[in-house]
Amino acid sequence: MSNHHSQNLENLKNSEPTKSEPTQLDPIQPEPTKSEPTQLDPIQPEPTKSLRIATFTDVFLGIPGGIPSSIRAQKASLEALGHQVTIFCPGTRQDFENPLSKFGANHDPNIVLVPTAKFLINGAPFSKWTKEVVRFIEKKYPNLTESFDLFHIHYEATTSMAGLILAKKYHIKTIQTMHGREDMAIAINVPHPFKTLAATGINLIHRTTLKSILKKSPRPDYQNPALKNLAPTIARRQMWQMMTRQANLADQVITPSAHFAKKLQLFGVTRPISVISNGIADQEMTNFTPKIRTYQNHEPLRVLWFSRLSKEKRILPFLESLRIAQELEPNFRFIFTIIGDGNQMSKVRKFCKKHFDEASIKILGTIPHQKILQKYTKNQHLSIINSYQFDTQGLTILEAAACNLPVIYADPDMTEIVPNHGGLCAKSPAPRAMAELLLKIHHQPELIQKLSQNLAASEKTYLQSHQIEKLLKLYRQLS
Template sequence: MRIALFTDIYLDIPGGIPSSIKAQKSALQKLGHKITIFCPGDQINNTEKDLYIVPTHRLLRPNQAPLAKRPKRILQSIKKEYSVFSDYFDLVHVHYEASCSIAGVKLAKEYKLKLIQTMHGREDIAINTNLSAPTKYLVARLLNIMHSISLGRLSSKTERLPRKDRFLIKNSVCQNMWQLMVRQANLADAVISPSAHFAKNLKQYGVKKPIHVISNGVDDSYLQNLGFSVRSFKPNEHLRIIWNSRLSKEKRILPFLQSVASSKHKDRIDLTIIGDGNQMQEAKNFAKSHLQSSQIKFLGIVPHEQIFNFMQNQHISVINSYGFDTQGMTILEAVACGLPVLYADPAMDEVVPEHGGLRSSNDSVAAMTDAIDQLFAHPTIIEEMSKNVIKAKGSVLQSTQISKLLELYLK
């Protein structure tokens, strides 16, 4: 098949969406399919093959991410290269909801190509958490209006959009972002959710198109030359914890560091922090004031294929987000390495293998501190969890998940 993947988040951005797209691309190409990724970015620094850089703003880079120009400009550019889009592609798979992704939707509709939409994340939480009032109310409203206008007559074909409630849509920020997400999903022929709990939420808030739960996957090639054994934590050791996520408010890096600093055993905890984000400096400042410099290493952005090297000698991986992640690539990557998971969100029970992780009792700093201290009180838990995680290792590899994706493509 000839597949066009559209996404607004790919180049220069570490995280779950880019890594899942790369893994899908690699697995599909190994099976002989032709993949082209359409995304914003810097053409000069691009070394990846089978990539089409859409018109991108030079100076506007929210959170250091490349920002695509208006869908109209993107469509004009693509049509110069692919005059009749359907002569080059059999299917369009869209991974986001902003300008580049909107262009993908419009091309699929114009040329009557099958359209698959993956709904990756809770954009309502991202806006609500990272922007202050009143800015977040204005931004969410503008994004929703621009999304509707950009889709033009197509947007009128979506079902009734969700209103505020007492569950997930508690304010107008959430309402606007959920309306945007539902509008985007209902234009597809089929929708992919990486988890069952997010699929349930999408359906509850008005997504009428068929929703298929297909997990993201870890690129097999990243692990082929690495060996991972069952982890064990000896009573005289320092506990080695790895953080492999953005350093941002929605990922809750500061509450996690506060939990470590509050632990009775904080002098026996070694942290490796991989990632960057809008709270990097705050995290460093907190660590400098409350933790010893020998305890914590901030590595910044690490090439994705190298992250697994750092996981080889860790005891446990941590993901501290709550209500934000629809799945959590951090969890899948830990499982692929036989690494237990320390986490806070009950929704992640679906993703963490049974008895393969330790969840705090709630989302408070104190609860996470208690969970950390449990590992010191019962060090054999690490080995027990690691054994269970290793049993599930194969399930998180992209080679396992790709057959489900292909089956949906060919339906």
């Protein structure tokens, strides 16, 4: 067993419930020094002036995932405090009327559907060219400066670029949340011969679209070993250039984790960065008392996956880990429940049919998000997040933590996110390493209870009611 893995387990054994340390990054703004206890009572409106916030995103709000979940949660929390939030996003009324989305645009006049292409990208609606989005918004809101106090942008594509252009034109302050590693999205999902072409094309469109408002910024030194490691190919460099450009055009940048903030600074982001978690909506935890998990190794180890089924999330490598674990330890039994959908669903079904019996696998597909935490986490022992160098936070980790459900994960960057030693990291992203971690838990079943107790004792700073205070502080500084 590697030193990394041994230390991981040693930390767990010696850990006592402690208060989470504030994030300190320079010039990234520090987290507050103390978190308040969890409060699930209705949020009371503040006596101060209410804000009018325009949110721009290219992500369809009806799909599962960290970005749409965080936008929905922020909207609900801000409105509960008396603020107005108008969201500009792609989609059609038919998309939003899908009962699985539970986020109907017909019923919320503050969700404004921008001009949307007829085709889908990765199964989700995508807005038309930025110029069309700009014209549409200016026609609908001829006096933008009188309609909104500030803009909050949640992506880097056409609608998000429209937000930046409108902000500069009308002198409206802008916050940009940088959610994800777009360099890895290209590296993982685009076939090899086309990676460089796709990334160069995306970066060129981004630069050309924003040409009228661009600022000069220093070129990164790609001979720097840290930069070389993060951007070893032309394709990944192109995507980092796009992300850096987007961030530097905002007045303030938000990232969900300190490790991602440091990477952005390394590539030349000069705007102030604050680390604010995406957060979980408090309503999801109302009237829900999660239990402490226990496991006996004579029973199947119940593992839950609730994320999309895609290459970057690495569900097939995790299935391979389960296969290896059974091969190494014939007495190891498990029940793996899969919630989610995606472009790897057919490969997942094929792999499971070939290698596992029906009792070991439950593929449930897409389930309304609000049901997952309170119903489908109930009898589980572990949650798995198997992405590597892709997720900047991993909302799945926070959702599992809120349920006292221990987490196993492949990316050591995620250790920052797991509260109070409530999870274990595999010693490498290789399937065999995760298999060895599963067997370690099988042979030391008491680990499940210890991890779960640690999560129960952690401060619930991931709840939206805590994160919204930090967000509002930034809003007020800019507005």
